[in-house]
Amino acid sequence: SYELTQPPAVSVSPGQTATITCSGHKLEEKFVTWYRQKSGQSPVLVLYHDALRPSGIPDRFSGSKSENSATLFIDEIEDLDEADYFCQAWGGSADGAFGTGTTVTVL
Amino acid sequence: QLQLRESGPGLLKPSETLSLTCSVANYSISSCCYWGWIRQPPGKGLEWIGSIYRGGATFYTPSLKSRVVISSDTSKNEISLHLTSVTAADTAKYYCTRSILDESSGYSHWGQGIVVTVSS
Numbered sequence: 001s002y003e004l005t006q007p008p009a010v011s012v013s014p015g016q017t018a019t020i021t022c023s024g025h026k027l028e029e030k031f032v033t034w035y036r037q038k039s040g041q042s043p044v045l046v047l048y049h050d051a052l053r054p055s056g057i058p059d060r061f062s063g064s065k066s067e068n069s070a071t072l073f074i075d076e077i078e079d080l081d082e083a084d085y086f087c088q089a090w091g092g093s094a095d096g097a098f099g100t101g102t103t104v105t106v107l
Numbered sequence: 108q109l110q111l112r113e114s115g116p117g118l119l120k121p122s123e124t125l126s127l128t129c130s131v132a133n134y135s136i137s138s139c140c141y142w143g144w145i146r147q148p149p150g151k152g153l154e155w156i157g158s159i160y161r162g163g164a165t166f167y168t169p170s171l172k173s174r175v176v177i178s179s180d181t182s183k184n185e186i187s188l189h190l191t192s193v194t195a196a197d198t199a200k201y202y203c204t205r206s207i208l209d210e211s212s213g214y215s216h217w218g219q220g221i222v223v224t225v226s227s
Binding site: 088 | 143152153154155158159166168169170202206207210211212213214215218219222
């Protein structure tokens with residue numbers, strides 16, 4: 001099965017940029033989506049097709065991708081951004097695989 | 108506004124079959140998109156189970172493919188999940204979801220989820 005690896009935790013000071021990575025074999029060839037899940041809530045889609053934002057998601061959220069990794073950036077981070085973040089990949093054998101998840105803490 | 112609501116038993120015994128229903132309001136399941144099931148064991152990450160496209164073609168994650176069936180009832184506007192031979196490892200919160208358009212665009216709509224516990 002296809003594996004996507006994320007750092008377990010990222011801590012950022014308010015107003016700074018959080019950088020969350022998602023690593024997977026030949027991820028460049030796949031589509032990546034990102035979800036935010038606050039405690040006790042259902043996940044929310046924050047990016048799709050690597051870097052596109054659904055309606056309602058602020059432009060503080062952006063994404064990039066390279067050969068074997070994808071990155072979610074959260075600019076000007078706020079307390080309300082504290083959550084778990086999951087990547088998901090689509091394409092080939094990766095279909096539907098989720099990353100291990102990253103807990104973002106705002107210091 | 109699209110609403111998704113999961114329903115089904117909250118407690119099962121090992122070897123039983125899990126059957127969940129997702130009732131969809133304010134949107135026809137046959138008009139668009141992929142309707143998926145995703146689960147999350149307690150304190151753990153997300154796992155994509157599978158999906159059904161516009162109430163028709165189905166797709167499953169390889170690790171569960173032998174035990175899972177996703178189906179639809181367009182007359183009731185419902186999506187169903189059936190998972191056979193459950194074990195404690197199937198204990199999780201199960202979410203019903205809908206994609207933006209194609210599946211690679213991700214799931215923009217999620218139900219509240221339903222907690223399923225497998226225990227003897």
